[in-house]
Amino acid sequence: MNSPREDLLRPSLSGGDSPVSAPYSMQTTFLTGFFGGPFAAIAIFAINSFRLRRISRDLPVGIGMLLVVLLGMWVLHRTAPGGAALAWLEASLGSRSIRFVHQMAGLLIVGAAYLLHRREQRNSDLLGLKRPNGWVAGIACILLGTALSIVCLAALRM
Numbered sequence: 001m002n003s004p005r006e007d008l009l010r011p012s013l014s015g016g017d018s019p020v021s022a023p024y025s026m027q028t029t030f031l032t033g034f035f036g037g038p039f040a041a042i043a044i045f046a047i048n049s050f051r052l053r054r055i056s057r058d059l060p061v062g063i064g065m066l067l068v069v070l071l072g073m074w075v076l077h078r079t080a081p082g083g084a085a086l087a088w089l090e091a092s093l094g095s096r097s098i099r100f101v102h103q104m105a106g107l108l109i110v111g112a113a114y115l116l117h118r119r120e121q122r123n124s125d126l127l128g129l130k131r132p133n134g135w136v137a138g139i140a141c142i143l144l145g146t147a148l149s150i151v152c153l154a155a156l157r158m
Contacts, residue, residue: 020051039144
């Protein structure tokens with residue numbers, strides 16, 4: 001029985017693949033991006049991509065986010081228009097203007113990450129999947145993001 005319809009008799013749903021893990025909650029992602037800045041937001045985005053087995057789809061977006069953050073930091077600290085923008089921000093917001101810009105960049109990345117993973121986030125809530133505890137990953141990403149921000153700012157100010 002080697003007919004072309006033989007493929008139709010094979011089961012198409014296999015139980016061999018293990019289910020995808022639930023991503024970290026949006027609360028964890030938001031707090032990580034807010035307190036850790038753009039590098040922490042990219043890190044938690046990468047962890048969620050790994051948990052959702054979407055690395056091949058999300059890798060170009062993650063690299064793009066990283067390049068935009070690095071380019072934005074370079075423009076702000078190494079060009080005349082960026083210096084004028086920093087001076088205006090400092091006059092408007094005070095001495096913590098750099099921290100404000102980092103927090104806003106982190107939240108923009110969190111928003112982009114939500115747009116990419118909104119279906120998985122919604123499905124996790126709908127199916128009642130147990131989400132992992134976000135404290136450890138969130139704090140680790142915040143520490144990593146803060147350290148990378150300090151290193152990049154120090155390198156750009158040289």
